Amino acid sequence: MSETLQAPSPRAPVRRSQAERRDESERRLLEATARVVAEQGVSAATFEAIGRSAGYSRGLATQKFGSKDGLIEALIADLQERQAEMLALHHIDDLAGIEAVLAYVDLYLRHLGDEQATRAYFMLLAGAVADASALRAAFARTHESIKARLAELVVRGQAEGGVRREIDPQSAALMVGSLLLGLSVQWLVDPHIDLDAIRRTSLETLRLAFAPGGQAERLP
Known part of the structure; x- marks a missing residue:
């Protein structure tokens, strides 16, 4: 007795939840914001331009973020979360204090030129300072x-003996952060600077500045 083979019925499309759709739209809007700012400048980042770049209407961006400032604050928070994820991925907090500080700087400078979002962040920062914005x-x-976070690592390094005890952790953390901020702005001004050479020099200088014995270790 023969059997008639039937083609399997097509699988019904998986329906995403409202939360999943919301997350996707927010992600695309944040990515579009970074893209528009990085490629066209801060003044070009209107809801209309962002919505068009993301493939949505202007109204959706307004609905989700309320204002341009709200959208930029969401982008800042998103970038901060992504940085925390990258640090966790590289197990920065598992290192000794001084090594964790240096690894933080190393990782930051290695990836400074990788993403439009980073460029957009510092362009928005410069704009907020220039305009005396509430942002x-x-x-x-x-x-x-x-x-x-950096101050905690310095304190840990002092407890472990890898950082000079006379260094003020808060001042040291601000100094490291300001170094990275200054290099980031310089990279915006001149994207062709040799970031790898600057990375090596920065790490050697910081190791020398923090080391109890004042001896810097040469880096590859």
């Missing part, structure tokens, strides 16, 4: 969080 507070909170 300066959002950037200040992010920088304070970074400073606190």
